């Protein structure tokens with residue numbers, strides 16, 4: 001077992017313990033005709049009847065009554081909060097705080113330098129606004145924070161702790177509405193989640209982590225190796241299949257990505273899978289041909305099942321800073337992004353970008369990643385994040 005697997009034993013031990021076999025399928029390319037044609041011919045067999053969920057329902061949703069009251073029961077991507085041991089939750093928060101410390105320590109040092117033993121004036125406020133902008137928090141949020149700090153306080157002082165408190169409150173206010181759970185609708189067999197993003201952001205790793213979490217909820221999970229550019233990408237997904245027990249649908253390198261997605265959806269529907277996670281090759285948002293290829297994947301899925309993909313998740317790398325904003329704009333327009341995952345929040349000085357993206361786009365943030373291991377992806381918690389940003393590491 002890999003070092004990562006060893007580390008994850010316990011929390012994810014049941015999944016990683018090798019109890020489940022790791023089926024995988026390599027479909028010969030010849031079996032598949034052009035997906036646009038195949039898609040057009042396919043019957044729209046989407047199961048619209050709502051099925052009662054008999055598997056594990058998120059305990060937190062059940063307890064706080066926030067689960068859907070209609071017949072559709074939505075289940076969370078993440079472990080139920082009740083099932084996450086306190087020690088894991090505490091460990092997560094301290095790792096998130098450490099991960100964001102490069103972002104937060106700059107802000108915190110700035111706060112101490114600017115606001116200690118000093119009367120408030122326009123220059124101090126401008127300097128603080130610059131600091132917030134350098135941390136990628138965005139103009140809108142930075143202005144809200146400086147407005148609140150300066151209100152009625154000119155020629156008086158403000159304690160650094162009060163500045164930190166205002167910062168945390170305003171960041172939380174932006175993030176609270178977008179901190180949402182990735183839910184699967186049991187009426188969708190399968191619930192199709194397409195993962196998109198630029199090169200190396202963590203799409204494949206995130207698929208692996210999500211597959212593990214869904215499998216832990218006893219969901220039947222399929223993953224499709226829609227990154228047909230590199231053999232290593234297909235192999236990487238197969239490794240995650242072995243770890244999680246998810247079925248991996250893969251084809252030869254160079255196959256049509258839309259074809260893989262189409263075949264996987266067809267099979268997942270025939271075999272009544274709960275979740276289908278589709279990997280895609282990384283692509284820069286300004287590469288026209290590659291963005292057209294992605295549009296084709298979305299289109300072909302929609303021809304087979306008009307409601308698919310049910311989610312198009314853009315995976316963003318927290319270390320990229322401002323370019324992530326443009327990635328959201330373009331992928332949203334071209335691929336219909338419905339939500340975000342931000343990875344690599346361990347060790348970035350640019351974690352504030354999630355705040356400015358959220359303020360502008362208001363897209364759900366389903367999860368954040370703070371490491372490469374299977375348990376290093378967790379649902380996004382606005383208060384935790386705000387407090388980690390404002391804490392100073």
Ligand SMILES: Nc1nc2c(ncn2[C@@H]2O[C@H](COP(=O)(O)OP(=O)(O)OP(=O)(O)O)[C@@H](O)[C@H]2O)c(=O)[nH]1
Pocket residue numbers: 197198199200201202203204205206227233280281282283315343344345346368369370371372376
């Ligand atoms: N530190 C850290 N590394 C991560 C995180 N998520 C993914 N990675 C690492 O980032 C690298 C790229 O991850 P992949 O999952 O291969 O990224 P991808 O988006 O599939 O890449 P392409 O398919 O090449 O576009 C790998 O080494 C991952 O282990 C994270 O949250 N933190």
Ligand SMILES: [Mg+2]
Pocket residue numbers: 203204205227233279280281282
């Ligand atoms: Mg990949």
